[in-house]
Amino acid sequence: MTTRDTRTAEQAYMENHTAALALVERIRDALANHDDAPADGLDWGHVGDIAHTRSELQEISDRLFNKGEYECEGFVGARASGPCADCGRRLEDHTA
Numbered sequence: 001m002t003t004r005d006t007r008t009a010e011q012a013y014m015e016n017h018t019a020a021l022a023l024v025e026r027i028r029d030a031l032a033n034h035d036d037a038p039a040d041g042l043d044w045g046h047v048g049d050i051a052h053t054r055s056e057l058q059e060i061s062d063r064l065f066n067k068g069e070y071e072c073e074g075f076v077g078a079r080a081s082g083p084c085a086d087c088g089r090r091l092e093d094h095t096a
Helices: 009-032 044-064 091-095
Strands: none
């Protein structure tokens, strides 16, 4: 049986926003305290782990800031002014 979500879009957004902020804090704390290297030092497995973490965080950052594959075609490689040809936002909104 499917249950209907009775929240408003604003309520659902704010719940997810709050949960996302909590995740950011957990990730920040984990990275700041990521001293799990064994006594004999780091190995390439540690490098792979942190590189994978960085890659996933870069993907999120690119999506949030319209970079990489998420960049609108209207401003790719251009120093433009005025609205984006694809989405209508200003250049400053793409790079903020």
